[in-house]
Amino acid sequence: xxxxxxxxGQIRKKTALRKRRAMFEEAFPQQRSLVFLLQDxxxxxxxxxxxxxxxxxxxxxxxxxxxxxxxxxxxxGVTSLGFHRRVTWRQFAKWGEAVEVLRxxxxxxxxxxxxxxxxxxxxxxxGPRCCLVLGSEGGGVTPGLLKTCDEVVAIPMYGKxxxxxxxxxxxxxxxxxxxxxxEDVEP
Numbered sequence: 001x002x003x004x005x006x007x008x009g010q011i012r013k014k015t016a017l018r019k020r021r022a023m024f025e026e027a028f029p030q031q032r033s034l035v036f037l038l039q040d041x042x043x044x045x046x047x048x049x050x051x052x053x054x055x056x057x058x059x060x061x062x063x064x065x066x067x068x069x070x071x072x073x074x075x076x077g078v079t080s081l082g083f084h085r086r087v088t089w090r091q092f093a094k095w096g097e098a099v100e101v102l103r104x105x106x107x108x109x110x111x112x113x114x115x116x117x118x119x120x121x122x123x124x125x126x127g128p129r130c131c132l133v134l135g136s137e138g139g140g141v142t143p144g145l146l147k148t149c150d151e152v153v154a155i156p157m158y159g160k161x162x163x164x165x166x167x168x169x170x171x172x173x174x175x176x177x178x179x180x181x182x183e184d185v186e187p
Contacts (some may be wrong), residue, residue, distance in 0.1 A: 012033035019176040023096060035107060035131040039095055039145055040066040042136055049082035049167035050134075052088045059175045063087040063102065063131070065095045080109025092152060095145045107131040112150040112162050112173050113141045125151075126177040137166050 041047055047062075047069050054062055062071050070091050071077070071084045081122060092098040102109065108127035111134060112134050133149055135141035155164060155172055164170065 003016060024140055028179065030058055030178065031128075032146045032177065033129045034174060034178060035061050035102065035129075036174075037062060037063045037065060037095075037098060037102070037131050038068045039133065039141055040136045040139070041134075041166070042069040042138070043077045044069040044073045046137065046165070046167045047073070048076040048079030048081075048084065049165075050170055051076065051083040051087050051089075053167055053171040053174060055083040055169070057178050058085070059174065061090065063098050065090060065098050066093070094137045095142070098112050099145070099148050102131050106127070106150065108151075109133055109149040110173075110177075111135075111141045111152045111171055112154070113146060113152050114154055115140075115152050117153040121153040121173045121176055124177075125152045125172070126180060130177055131175070132170060132173055134166055134170050 034057065036050060036054060038047065038050065040087075047064075052064060055058075068091075069076060070089065075085050076165055092101070094167060099109065106129045108129065110123070110124060110126060110133065110136050133145065135145075141149075155169055157163065164172065172174055
């Protein structure tokens with residue numbers, strides 16, 4: 001069965017969803033390991049949203065830093081739809097500790113930020129082990145953490161908004177990073 005036939009109608013049964021996922025994974029094999037670092041996020045709803053994004057794109061974990069809410073904060077469960085129990089996460093008090101551990105594990109740190117000199121997110125070389133660094137909605141990634149990143153990427157805005165919601169921006173960049181290299185694979 002061709003992949004194009006699978007997207008013709010809405011699929012509701014779990015077994016059909018598993019088959020579709022398996023076919024997709026075979027047609028577009030995962031190219032890299034992905035982790036998210038959340039620096040000082042304020043909103044548990046955004047954290048929950050990112051748990052869903054992480055589960056959907058096959059990320060291995062979320063790294064919470066500073067004051068970022070962690071499970072079982074009630075707002076996380078509302079938007080994560082239970083994925084906060086399925087996606088691995090860990091917490092660090094300071095971003096420096098998290099960076100040290102992530103680097104020792106071989107991750108390339110890529111900040112997603114509206115910043116001068118940022119690369120278009122579709123032009124970035126994410127590497128085989130990538131950590132997307134995301135700051136709070138209001139303050140973004142702090143200057144100190146931004147300097148430690150290997151690269152900074154931005155999503156161009158064509159409308160009037162300055163940026164996307166943080167977990168939406170994470171989804172856009174994560175799926176670009178995860179699909180990169182799979183365009184040569186025949187579905």
